Amino acid sequence: MLPTLRLLLLRGAARACPALRRGSTASAPRRPPGIGPRRPASHTCPWPSLRLPAPELLASPARALSGEAGAEDKNPVMMRLLAVVMLGISGLLVFLSLYQEKELERCQQRVEQLRRVVVGQGDFQLVDHTGQPRCKADFAGQWVLLYFGFTHCPDICPEELEKLSGTVHLLEKDPSLPPVQPIFITVDPNRDDPAAMARYVRDFHPRLLGLTGSPEHVQEAAKAYRVYASAGAPDEDGDYIVDHTVLIYLLAPDGLFLDFYTRGKSEAQIAQSVRRHMMTYGRIN
Secondary structure, three states: OHHHHHHHHHHHHHHHOHHHHHOOOOOOOOOOOOOOOOOOOOOOOOOOOOOOOOHHHHOOHHHHHHOHHHHHHHHHHHHHHHHHHHHHHHHHHHHHHHHHHHHHHHHHHHHHHHHOOOOOOOOOEEEEOOOOEEEHHHHOOOEEEEEEEOOOOOOHHHHHHHHHHHHHHHHHOOOOOOOEEEEEEEOOOOOOOHHHHHHHHOOOOOOOEEEEOOHHHHHHHHHHOOOOEEEOOOOOOOOOOEEEOOOEEEEOOOOOEEEEEOOOOOHHHHHHHHHHHHHHHHHHO
16 A cells, blocks of 8 residues: 555656656665755756855854844944043033132122222221220131121111121031121110120021120221111100111131121021132132
8 A cells, every 4th residue: 555655756856857757766866854855957847946044144043143243233323422421521621620610700800890999808806795905807718798887777787697697607507618797886885785686686597796886986887888877766754766787797717807788688598608719718719
């Protein structure tokens, strides 16, 4: 049964393939499984022959499996991305450098303009709220926020001293900054003796120093800082209001006037300005 079936299959193949009809199937040499017999170049056979893949596709199967080709494709993208990031950082550094130089130049111009005004360049001889004599040299090497007012002021002076105290508190939160000494000088020495000043300053910053003295010494101090002060007419109870300049002065460690702040400035704005002056003071001087 099996020889007959095999013979029928070979005859069918011979009819389909002329090359097989010209040779004997019995004398044809045996070839490895999966590889067909040799055929002429012009041979056209309906049976497809087995073809091996191109050698270059299988040259490095480990490389194909490891994904090195994909990594090489990604490398140019990563390099371009890294170049863009580095370029952005370089541009930011250049911008910050130019901004700092511009800010330093602006501060220097402002300091020069303010110092030409000749404010606070004189000395003063006063007494603090503990009765100890004080002069301007006692505060050399310290940053000072200075305010002129009087203890009987109904609203403006307490508000400004609250703002001054709040500014000092904000600056104290930054341990990298030097301390700031708050000072309150009265423009009403007839009523503001050391005892009255002591009672008044304790309601504000614990380091607030109240200064008073004779009318002549107080007037000299006010004149040095160009502070206007004029007492009004007393009422039937003998009380009166003193009209005066409302400014907070910033004094540098060399004792010279550096900046001033009006009523419109907030605690945060004053603290920011003082911090900027501290950062640029050493570079300007």
